Amino acid sequence: MPDRQNLPYRPRVLSGMRPTGKLHLGNYMGALANWVKLQSQYECYFFIADLHALTTDYADTSGVAPNTLEVALDFLGAGLDPETCTIFLQSQVKQHYELPLLLGMVTPLGWLERVPSYKEMQENLANKDLTTYGFLGYPVLMASDILLYQADFVPVGQDQQAHVELTREVARRFNHFYPKIIREPEPLGTFPVDVLPEPQVLLTPSPKLPGTDGRKMSKSYGNTILLTDPEPVVRQKLKTMVTDPARVRRSDPGDPDKCPVGDLHKVFSTPETLAKVYAGCRSAGIGCIECKGWAADALVQILEPIQARRASFSETQAKEILNAGSRRAARRAAQTMEEVYAAMQMTLTREAAC
Numbered sequence: 001m002p003d004r005q006n007l008p009y010r011p012r013v014l015s016g017m018r019p020t021g022k023l024h025l026g027n028y029m030g031a032l033a034n035w036v037k038l039q040s041q042y043e044c045y046f047f048i049a050d051l052h053a054l055t056t057d058y059a060d061t062s063g064v065a066p067n068t069l070e071v072a073l074d075f076l077g078a079g080l081d082p083e084t085c086t087i088f089l090q091s092q093v094k095q096h097y098e099l100p101l102l103l104g105m106v107t108p109l110g111w112l113e114r115v116p117s118y119k120e121m122q123e124n125l126a127n128k129d130l131t132t133y134g135f136l137g138y139p140v141l142m143a144s145d146i147l148l149y150q151a152d153f154v155p156v157g158q159d160q161q162a163h164v165e166l167t168r169e170v171a172r173r174f175n176h177f178y179p180k181i182i183r184e185p186e187p188l189g190t191f192p193v194d195v196l197p198e199p200q201v202l203l204t205p206s207p208k209l210p211g212t213d214g215r216k217m218s219k220s221y222g223n224t225i226l227l228t229d230p231e232p233v234v235r236q237k238l239k240t241m242v243t244d245p246a247r248v249r250r251s252d253p254g255d256p257d258k259c260p261v262g263d264l265h266k267v268f269s270t271p272e273t274l275a276k277v278y279a280g281c282r283s284a285g286i287g288c289i290e291c292k293g294w295a296a297d298a299l300v301q302i303l304e305p306i307q308a309r310r311a312s313f314s315e316t317q318a319k320e321i322l323n324a325g326s327r328r329a330a331r332r333a334a335q336t337m338e339e340v341y342a343a344m345q346m347t348l349t350r351e352a353a354c
Helices: 025-038 050-057 064-078 095-104 109-113 116-124 138-147 158-177 231-239 260-268 271-282 288-311 315-343 347-353
Strands: 012-017 043-048 086-089 153-156 200-203
Touching: 012 025, 012 138, 025 043, 025 064, 025 153, 025 288, 043 064, 043 315, 050 064, 050 138, 064 086, 064 288, 064 315, 086 315, 095 138, 095 315, 109 138, 109 158, 138 158, 153 158, 158 200, 231 288, 260 271, 260 288, 271 288
Parallel strands: 012 043, 012 153, 043 086, 153 200
Antiparallel strands: none
């Protein structure tokens, strides 16, 4: 496999997902489908955030390894190409343990306590003890994930911009304390640059994708359509999906704009099918069962090639891809850490230790 680090400069992108098990359509449309597009335009690093999983699931880690494998296979099934992007496992890159410690030294406690999801997750996961150092400090771990690869862009939805802004603040504070460096070769010439560049948000389209109960598709709600669901399962899940509450009887007209099934059609169906849905639903010319069948047809067309690609990889191949990607990620991360230690004037200490 060629070492892409020696290829001409391309802007660098970094993003990851926690290993919570098999991915669903919400994961695919919210991030993964966009990653597949980005990999041909940017130097992309996509990782499975198993260390992040420990911030909330530290008491039972039995699912982390099998879930990691499922996510890796879903990455490959969705179309991420290990020959084009770097797919790796966070815990296999030792620098993900180093940089958070150093950045934690300069990150004010108040910054962590004001992160919007800090109190929100404590309330949503009230059955878990989240009064831990790891949970409070997870934004530093997240910032390190990004800064370790000196990423230019982080693809996120609008609701996640606050997380990237914290990363920018951490980088800014580090760069305030520690001097610029001369990095060679630079694509625009040789001049002093910050060790940790502030990443920019790369806003990604995230269509409204309801689960089978009408709420946001989420594993915690048990309302998902998995990327691995076979056609009969997809059709059965769609049959039970909630619809426009105004359609109590078959003869009642409805409104696709007020129907979760209508939202699925807007994302996945062809313009011709969508036109039939609007005309038939508003005139009561079609029933909800027929409408759901059309939605299932569209979903199956999306899922079948994903499932076929996924099936073409064995678990052994997925592990090998993660191992190779982790080695490549570690080489890139080591470059950043050399600069970090040099800027902090800790180089002599490291040489003595070696």
